[in-house]
Amino acid sequence: MSNMVNVSYGLAGVLADDTAISKVMPEINSLTYRGYKVQDLAAQCRFEEVAYLIWNGELPNAAQFEAFNTVEKKERGISGDLLTVMEKFNKKAHPMDTLRTALSFLGQEDETTEDSSPEGLMEKSIRMYARIPEIVAADFRFRNGKEPIAPKKDLAFSENFFHMCFGKIPASEVIKCFEISMTLYAEHSFNASTFTARTIASSTSDIYSAVTGAIGSLKGPLHGGANEAVMHMLKEVGSPEAAKAWMLDALATKKKIMGFGHRVYRSGDSRVPTMTEAFKKMVDVIGTAEAKNYWEMSRILDDTMVAEKGIYPNLDFPAGPAYYLMGFEIPMFTPIFVMSRITGWAAHVMEQLANNKLIRPLSNYVGVGQRQINRV
């Protein structure tokens, strides 16, 4: 049926609200958080400083940074009840499903869930930011038949995550690469999962419900799930020698190539050069033939896609193999994205509620016309 009205499918091009958190500038392939270029933040800041910036609008001074980290460290430690439930999770479930369920569990456990005052929202945001890494790490260990490792309060955010997953902390170059990915993944305006969080918040529901819904949205391979799909693709391609032919065949058979394309950026994702450089550093630190293979393969896939279709890689393309080389299992990649994006989601819930208007667009009805019930 033809449309007599102008429908913006997928809300493409629609300005849905104001935001002061981040600015995506596709015309100059740039991205700022609270006015700071994401490349500068990735080079110069710890992820904790970026989280503070996203929530408070300014980078912290030394005293503010220490106070923020003290609160986060105090919030570490998920309950015995949650660990008991997690131990019973289906070991075959995707870690995004178990994380979604665990996050929802945090919401029913917290007696302040209904407190949506600015202070209440900030407290719960820091609580989720502190506990999500422990959920991701404990889930990884349970599914591998191992006991979880408790968080360590003297470790920084990223070091603590590696400690909880593997019981050891990798080289500083690996931590730096991980931190860069955390900073780049933190916030990206009205992407699907953030808009989901804002939509849920707009009915004046609670922040845990908003984040639970956002996790569900991020899981999809058209969004955050692409970082896992990229790694599956690289494994399927197998070698640099096979990469060009693989891509040409995939394009000839109209396959969607994971880690390429973007709704907003049409000539390159602002975050890709920084993440690609970090991925290359990981390859050099690891130094194995396998690592070099993934690097060379990814270069050929990128060049072929750009040459053939003019479609550029998005952040998931370099982030997926970088996480793989850090030793994470592929289904952990999108949960790791959640560990970072909780900052953006929570900031958007706060912003939405500070000036709330119920999100309720219109639909263009294309079903059957009005009719009478005619029973025989």
Ligand SMILES: CC(=O)SCCNC(=O)CCNC(=O)[C@H](O)C(C)(C)COP(=O)(O)OP(=O)(O)OC[C@H]1O[C@@H](n2cnc3c(N)ncnc32)[C@H](O)[C@@H]1OP(=O)(O)O
């Ligand atoms: C962190 C993130 O969420 S970043 C996004 C991660 N997602 C992915 O990497 C999944 C792969 N990419 C895609 O599916 C898409 O590029 C999206 C979903 C990201 C954006 O989609 P849209 O803005 O709706 O663009 P759309 O799908 O209309 O693409 C426009 C054209 O480019 C093509 N195209 C876009 N991306 C790709 C791709 N990855 N592989 C092959 N063709 C592609 C489409 O087929 C379409 O071609 P057509 O006009 O001949 O039909």
Ligand SMILES: O=C([O-])CC(=O)C(=O)O
């Ligand atoms: O902005 C988008 O649509 C997807 C994206 O890159 C992100 O969420 O980081």
